[in-house]
Amino acid sequence: MNNGFFGQDIISVRQFSPEKLTYIFGVADEMETLVRRFGSADMLSGKVLANLFYEPSTRTASSFMAAMVRLGGRVIPINEVHYSSVSKGESLPDTIRTLECYADIIVLRHPEVGAAQIAADYAAKPIINAGDGIGEHPTQALLDLYTIRKELGRLDGLKVAMVGDLKYGRTVHSLTRLLSRYNTEFYFVSPPILRLPEDMVAEVKARGLKAVEVEDVHEVISDVDVLYVTRVQKERFSDLALYDQVKDYYTVDPELMKMAKPKMALMHPLPRVGEISYAVDQDPRAAYFRQMENGMFIRMALLAAVLGKA
Amino acid sequence: MNNGFFGQDIISVRQFSPEKLTYIFGVADEMETLVRRFGSADMLSGKVLANLFYEPSTRTASSFMAAMVRLGGRVIPINEVHYSSVSKGESLPDTIRTLECYADIIVLRHPEVGAAQIAADYAAKPIINAGDGIGEHPTQALLDLYTIRKELGRLDGLKVAMVGDLKYGRTVHSLTRLLSRYNTEFYFVSPPILRLPEDMVAEVKARGLKAVEVEDVHEVISDVDVLYVTRVQKERFSDLALYDQVKDYYTVDPELMKMAKPKMALMHPLPRVGEISYAVDQDPRAAYFRQMENGMFIRMALLAAVLGKA
Amino acid sequence: MNNGFFGQDIISVRQFSPEKLTYIFGVADEMETLVRRFGSADMLSGKVLANLFYEPSTRTASSFMAAMVRLGGRVIPINEVHYSSVSKGESLPDTIRTLECYADIIVLRHPEVGAAQIAADYAAKPIINAGDGIGEHPTQALLDLYTIRKELGRLDGLKVAMVGDLKYGRTVHSLTRLLSRYNTEFYFVSPPILRLPEDMVAEVKARGLKAVEVEDVHEVISDVDVLYVTRVQKERFSDLALYDQVKDYYTVDPELMKMAKPKMALMHPLPRVGEISYAVDQDPRAAYFRQMENGMFIRMALLAAVLGKA
Numbered sequence: 001m002n003n004g005f006f007g008q009d010i011i012s013v014r015q016f017s018p019e020k021l022t023y024i025f026g027v028a029d030e031m032e033t034l035v036r037r038f039g040s041a042d043m044l045s046g047k048v049l050a051n052l053f054y055e056p057s058t059r060t061a062s063s064f065m066a067a068m069v070r071l072g073g074r075v076i077p078i079n080e081v082h083y084s085s086v087s088k089g090e091s092l093p094d095t096i097r098t099l100e101c102y103a104d105i106i107v108l109r110h111p112e113v114g115a116a117q118i119a120a121d122y123a124a125k126p127i128i129n130a131g132d133g134i135g136e137h138p139t140q141a142l143l144d145l146y147t148i149r150k151e152l153g154r155l156d157g158l159k160v161a162m163v164g165d166l167k168y169g170r171t172v173h174s175l176t177r178l179l180s181r182y183n184t185e186f187y188f189v190s191p192p193i194l195r196l197p198e199d200m201v202a203e204v205k206a207r208g209l210k211a212v213e214v215e216d217v218h219e220v221i222s223d224v225d226v227l228y229v230t231r232v233q234k235e236r237f238s239d240l241a242l243y244d245q246v247k248d249y250y251t252v253d254p255e256l257m258k259m260a261k262p263k264m265a266l267m268h269p270l271p272r273v274g275e276i277s278y279a280v281d282q283d284p285r286a287a288y289f290r291q292m293e294n295g296m297f298i299r300m301a302l303l304a305a306v307l308g309k310a
Numbered sequence: 311m312n313n314g315f316f317g318q319d320i321i322s323v324r325q326f327s328p329e330k331l332t333y334i335f336g337v338a339d340e341m342e343t344l345v346r347r348f349g350s351a352d353m354l355s356g357k358v359l360a361n362l363f364y365e366p367s368t369r370t371a372s373s374f375m376a377a378m379v380r381l382g383g384r385v386i387p388i389n390e391v392h393y394s395s396v397s398k399g400e401s402l403p404d405t406i407r408t409l410e411c412y413a414d415i416i417v418l419r420h421p422e423v424g425a426a427q428i429a430a431d432y433a434a435k436p437i438i439n440a441g442d443g444i445g446e447h448p449t450q451a452l453l454d455l456y457t458i459r460k461e462l463g464r465l466d467g468l469k470v471a472m473v474g475d476l477k478y479g480r481t482v483h484s485l486t487r488l489l490s491r492y493n494t495e496f497y498f499v500s501p502p503i504l505r506l507p508e509d510m511v512a513e514v515k516a517r518g519l520k521a522v523e524v525e526d527v528h529e530v531i532s533d534v535d536v537l538y539v540t541r542v543q544k545e546r547f548s549d550l551a552l553y554d555q556v557k558d559y560y561t562v563d564p565e566l567m568k569m570a571k572p573k574m575a576l577m578h579p580l581p582r583v584g585e586i587s588y589a590v591d592q593d594p595r596a597a598y599f600r601q602m603e604n605g606m607f608i609r610m611a612l613l614a615a616v617l618g619k620a
Numbered sequence: 621m622n623n624g625f626f627g628q629d630i631i632s633v634r635q636f637s638p639e640k641l642t643y644i645f646g647v648a649d650e651m652e653t654l655v656r657r658f659g660s661a662d663m664l665s666g667k668v669l670a671n672l673f674y675e676p677s678t679r680t681a682s683s684f685m686a687a688m689v690r691l692g693g694r695v696i697p698i699n700e701v702h703y704s705s706v707s708k709g710e711s712l713p714d715t716i717r718t719l720e721c722y723a724d725i726i727v728l729r730h731p732e733v734g735a736a737q738i739a740a741d742y743a744a745k746p747i748i749n750a751g752d753g754i755g756e757h758p759t760q761a762l763l764d765l766y767t768i769r770k771e772l773g774r775l776d777g778l779k780v781a782m783v784g785d786l787k788y789g790r791t792v793h794s795l796t797r798l799l800s801r802y803n804t805e806f807y808f809v810s811p812p813i814l815r816l817p818e819d820m821v822a823e824v825k826a827r828g829l830k831a832v833e834v835e836d837v838h839e840v841i842s843d844v845d846v847l848y849v850t851r852v853q854k855e856r857f858s859d860l861a862l863y864d865q866v867k868d869y870y871t872v873d874p875e876l877m878k879m880a881k882p883k884m885a886l887m888h889p890l891p892r893v894g895e896i897s898y899a900v901d902q903d904p905r906a907a908y909f910r911q912m913e914n915g916m917f918i919r920m921a922l923l924a925a926v927l928g929k930a
Contacts, residue, residue, distance in 0.1 A: 039414065040356035040384075046660035048686055059408055062386050066358055066412035069384040074660075074689040076682050077387065077697065090891035093898075098679055098890060101913035102686035104659065270408060271400035278403075293411035349724065350666035350694075369718055372696050376668055376722035379694035387697065580718060581710035588713075603721035 005305035009120040010128045013141045013174045018181060025146050027301035027310045028294070035070060035297070043309045044073035050103035052078045052095070053130070054110045059270065059292070060130050060140075064107045067299035071309075076103060093122040100125040105307060108132075126306045134170050139302065140269060141174035143295040148179075148226055150294065151265035151287050155179075161187035161220045164230035164250050164275060166196040171269045172230060173200060185210040187220040191246040194236060216249045221259045227252070229268045229275050253277040260285065267291055315615035319430040320438045323451045323484045328491060335456050337611035337620045338604070345380060345607070353619045354383035360413035362388045362405070363440070364420045369580065369602070370440050370450075374417045377609035381619075386413060403432040410435040415617060418442075436616045444480050449612065450579060451484035453605040458489075458536055460604065461575035461597050465489075471497035471530045474540035474560050474585060476506040481579045482540060483510060495520040497530040501556040504546060526559045531569045537562070539578045539585050563587040570595065577601055625925035629740040630748045633761045633794045638801060645766050647921035647930045648914070655690060655917070663929045664693035670723035672698045672715070673750070674730045679890065679912070680750050680760075684727045687919035691929075696723060713742040720745040725927060728752075746926045754790050759922065760889060761794035763915040768799075768846055770914065771885035771907050775799075781807035781840045784850035784870050784895060786816040791889045792850060793820060805830040807840040811866040814856060836869045841879045847872070849888045849895050873897040880905065887911055 004020055016024070034041050049068045053061050056079065065075045078099070092110070096119045099106055108119050109130040116129030116136070131137040149155050160179060162172050166188055176186065176196070186204055188196045188211065195213060204211045214220060221227065232250050237243040252266065257280055260266075268276055268288040280286050304310035314330055326334070344351050359378045363371050366389065375385045388409070402420070406429045409416055418429050419440040426439030426446070441447040459465050470489060472482045476498055486496065486506070496514055498506045498521065505523060514521045524530060531537065542560050547553040562576065567590055570576075578586055578598040590596050614620035624640055636644070654661050669688045673681050676699065685695045698719070712730070716739045719726055728739050729750040736749030736756070751757040769775050780799060782792050786808055796806065796816070806824055808816045808831065815833060824831045834840060841847065852870050857863040872886065877900055880886075888896055888908040900906050924930035 038356060040358075046658060046690075048660075048689060050682065058388055058405070062360065062388060062409060062412050065386045069358060069386075070356075076685045076689075078678055078682060090893070094891060095678070097909050098912050099682060101909060102682050102916050271404060273400070289407050289411060292408050296412050348666060350668075368698055368715070372670065372698060372719060372722050375696045379668060379696075380666075581714060583710070599717050599721060602718050606722055 003305055003310065005302070006308040007126055008306060009116075009123075009126050010138055010302055010306065011116050011120055012129070012136050013138045013178050015138075016142070016178070021142070021145065021178075024142065024298065024301050024305065025149060027305060028146055028297040030310075031297040031300040031304075035300075040070045040072060042072040043304055044068065044071040044307055047073040047105070047307055048076060048103045049073055049303070050076045050078060050099040050106045052099060052106055052108050054108075054115075057109055057131065060109060063292075063295045064128075064130065064299055067296050067303055070296070071300055071304060073303070092118055096123050096127070105303065128302065128306070131170070134168055136174055137170050138174065139295070139299055140171050141178050142302075143291065143298040144171070144175045144228070144267065144269070145178050146298055147267060147287060147291045147294045148265060151290070152225055152263070155182045157183045158225040159185045159187070159223055160226040160228065161189055161217070161224040162196070162228050162230075163189040163217055164232045165194045165236065166190045166230075167194045168236070169230045172196070172228070175228065176200060176204065180204055180207050180209060183209070186212065187224060188213045189215070189217050189220060189250070191215060191232065191242075191249070193242075194232065215246070217252070217256065218249075218259070221256055222261070224264060225261065226265050226267060227260065229266070229272075231271075231273060231275055251275055251277070252280055254279050254283070257283055257285065313615055313620065315612070316618040317436055318616060319426075319433075319436050320448055320612055320616065321426050321430055322439070322446050323448045323488050325448075326452070326488070331452070331455065331488075334452065334608065334611050334615065335459060337615060338456055338607040340620075341607040341610040341614075345610075350380045350382060352382040353614055354378065354381040354617055357383040357415070357617055358386060358413045359383055359613070360386045360388060360409040360416045362409060362416055362418050364418075364425075367419055367441065370419060373602070373605045374438075374440065374609055377606050377613055380606070381610055381614060383613070402428055406433050406437070415613065438612065438616070441480070444478055446484055447480050448484065449605070449609055450481050451488050452612075453601065453608040454481070454485045454538070454577065454579070455488050456608055457577060457597060457601045457604045458575060461600070462535055462573070465492045467493045468535040469495045469497070469533055470536040470538065471499055471527070471534040472506070472538050472540075473499040473527055474542045475504045475546065476500045476540075477504045478546070479540045482506070482538070485538065486510060486514065490514055490517050490519060493519070496522065497534060498523045499525070499527050499530060499560070501525060501542065501552075501559070503552075504542065525556070527562070527566065528559075528569070531566055532571070534574060535571065536575050536577060537570065539576070539582075541581075541583060541585055561585055561587070562590055564589050564593070567593055567595065623925055623930065625922070626928040627746060628926060629736075629743075629746050630758055630922055630926065631736050631740055632749070632756050633758045633798050635758075636762070636798070641762070641765065641798075644762065644918065644921050644925065645769060647925060648766055648917040650930075651917040651920040651924075655920075660690045660692060662692040663924055664688065664691040664927055667693040667725070667927055668696060668723045669693055669923070670696045670698060670719040670726045672719060672726055672728050674728075674735075677729055677751065680729060683912075683915045684748075684750065684919055687916050687923055690916070691920055691924060693923070712738055716743050716747070725923065748922065748926070751790070754788055756794055757790050758794065759915070759919055760791050761798050762922075763911065763918040764791070764795045764848070764887065764889070765798050766918055767887060767907060767911045767914045768885060771910070772845055772883070775802045777803045778845040779805045779807070779843055780846040780848065781809055781837070781844040782816070782848050782850075783809040783837055784852045785814045785856065786810045786850075787814045788856070789850045792816070792848070795848065796820060796824065800824055800827050800829060803829070806832065807844060808833045809835070809837050809840060809870070811835060811852065811862070811869070813862075814852065835866070837872070837876065838869075838879070841876055842881070844884060845881065846885050846887060847880065849886070849892075851891075851893060851895055871895055871897070872900055874899050874903070877903055877905065
């Protein structure tokens with residue numbers, strides 16, 4: 001159990017050294033084997049997870065639930081927090097300290113930045129951050145990195161384009177941070193109003209990495225190993241004419257994919273609403289559903305590691 | 311596992327040949343024995359069911375959950391779809407393809423006709439239709455037929471009255487379709503504006519079966535082996551005076567039951583809101599709560615069969 | 621299984637003789653040992669609990685779920701009753717009789733007084749009352765009494781102050797009723813408009829017990845063995861100036877705790893919204909989070925006893 005995870009909180013990707021990433025990815029590989037061969041295991045039999053979601057996220061909540069039950073554990077789903085004791089005015093620390101009376105580990109999704117750290121400060125039992133506002137969503141970043149490694153066989157020296165809303169997308173921020181540890185060439189593809197925050201661009205460049213900002217995905221499509229697409233939300237634009245003007249710069253369809261390398265990974269954290277056309281789904285480079293499945297393996301690995309069983 | 315169900319979707323009652331019905335009813339009988347003696351089994355240990363409900367249905371959702379856990383499986387309940395990733399605009403196919411990354415089988419309730427078939431077209435894993443709008447609700451029809459067989463000991467040559475809203479009631483349509491394969495005499499009892507659709511009446515008659523349409527349940531009560539009652543919803547009437555005028559034609563009380571055969575089955579898919587008075591509940595012919603329980607046995611049988619364990 | 625609980629409903633604290641309390645507290649002690657050593661057990665393997673909540677209560681719902689799964693049982697959570705078959709107009713008795721087709725035991729939270737008894741009248745399977753409006757919440761009262769016994773080592777001859785809203789707080793009423801069986805000295809601390817109902821004061825005095833009513837917690841703090849604090853809800857006051865004037869009489873902070881005995885128990889059913897300051901949480905006499913945990917042990921004990929496994 002000297003894996004560095006036992007009993008620890010998982011709050012930020014900053015906690016993950018390359019060694020820890022390698023360790024978790026190795027366990028995730030084993031989890032995939034386990035699921036393919038046996039479906040489930042008894043590793044976490046007797047353990048209880050409180051799945052505490054202050055905002056809805058079917059995808060992330062289901063993924064953690066599946067991860068826990070496939071390891072033999074049990075889940076207490078708490079999804080209606082918006083109208084439960086919280087609406088009576090209870091504080092997050094009190095809710096957390098109550099739930100840790102019942103559960104062995106708490107997964108927390110909360111709309112406010114820093115909520116997961118506050119929870120961890122008060123809880124004696126481990127907290128896993130499942131997204132805190134525009135803050136972090138570390139398991140998403142881990143599954144993204146894990147998917148890149150699986151799809152392309154390596155993490156070093158890749159050309160990665162981040163596409164869409166780079167300003168508010170915490171997914172993009174966390175993954176960029178993780179990829180910065182490897183010898184990555186970055187292409188940031190977005191409309192001007194949704195560019196990556198300047199300090200993040202600076203952070204990347206400070207590591208001596210290439211970081212090119214462009215507005216049209218066509219400029220980079222033929223060069224990249226990874227095309228990581230996110231939604232460009234209409235609501236971000238005060239001028240809808242501007243939105244209509246730029247939105248096609250960020251749409252992936254079979255025509256665009258013809259220009260891409262034969263071996264590359266097209267990724268998306270989902271849900272998508274038009275950024276990637278359905279016609280691309282059958283393309284072997286379309287990795288987004290494998291990405292989802294990898295999310296379950298990564299979460300299985302983390303749950304097992306934090307609870308001392310991996 | 312050569313039962314014809316392994317890995318298959320359950321979308322429509324049209325899939326069920328008499329042989330398949332006999333097979334599933336036999337497995338359901340075994341499931342009842344299992345529950346009475348042991349409560350649960352380990353048959354589906356390690357399997358995960360995603361219970362995806364786009365509209366609320368406590369009864370059906372609970373029945374599938376109970377069926378799965380009594381076979382040792384696990385359930386991921388997804389009830390709040392109205393405000394989760396769907397509200398961010400995700401399509402049904404994407405939601406389904408995400409959930410099949412986590413689960414071994416998906417039960418789907420959706421307000422739109424054809425939704426279950428769309429889900430099945432996109433999913434590699436089996437889909438069970440738990441109701442798609444005014445389309446089908448095959449497990450309800452199966453449990454209804456199974457209940458008739460258990461209550462009366464046979465399916466052939468029965469006189470069956472369908473009562474209430476025969477126009478919109480998918481329950482009535484599916485059960486009528488199933489019963490048409492047996493030598494059934496049908497009585498369709500409804501107000502004129504809620505009559506069975508003409509094509510369904512024609513379908514029944516085309517099989518050479520008797521199909522009598524009447525407006526008052528008193529005309530048929532003394533003849534029938536099965537009285538299948540459904541709700542007459544006030545909202546269907548633009549003229550409420552008309553509603554008040556007819557609603558008693560379709561209410562079952564102890565007085566009415568005095569006219570019924572000593573051996574017959576009074577059924578209702580529930581919930582009821584006055585169509586059957588509480589005073590009838592103690593009548594041994596009142597089969598509606600046994601009908602509920604049969605629903606769990608039928609769903610256990612289907613889950614086991616589709617997942618290759620029956 | 622001759623424990624007096626097997627197959628019984630748990631509706632009211634009035635059902636609990638001192639012998640039954642002793643029995644359940646003994647089982648709860650064993651449950652704590654079980655959880656500390658093994659996390660979970662298989663005692664209720666194969667059993668299914670329907671957790672039916674007509675109003676939200678994260679705390680109570682989670683506690684019952686955890687209790688059930690830590691004994692190896694399964695839970696069907698039904699939280700969205702406000703918009704499910706109930707909204708189609710189904711009655712409580714019908715919902716209960718449907719759920720008992722699927723489950724072995726039903727936990728019911730309902731906003732109306734008497735709902736649990738109605739459910740029990742219709743159900744063949746055991747019902748546990750998890751709160752029926754301003755009626756009873758017996759498992760809360762049991763966990764409160766159990767906590768007092770654990771914190772202070774005895775139940776006889778204690779000085780207990782009930783603080784806050786004594787008029788509407790069902791928690792206070794049930795606990796007062798239970799403590800009346802022991803040689804308790806009561807202090808009822810509340811603003812005049814939220815005093816304990818006269819009949820309850822009379823009930824206590826009729827047993828020959830001391831019952832003193834005061835308005836300021838400072839008058840009693842140095843004498844009591846138990847300070848049981850509840851919320852004083854702003855909404856109870858038509859005159860908010862009055863609220864502001866009295867609210868500090870009922871707030872517990874480190875200054876107040878300096879006046880308390882070195883060995884005493886500060887309790888609260890939670891959620892709190894200011895009645896006990898966070899600065900008190902580290903005080904060893906602050907028992908409210910242990911109280912939460914005891915709730916799980918008590919519920920484990922009751923579930924096991926009612927289902928014939930303790």
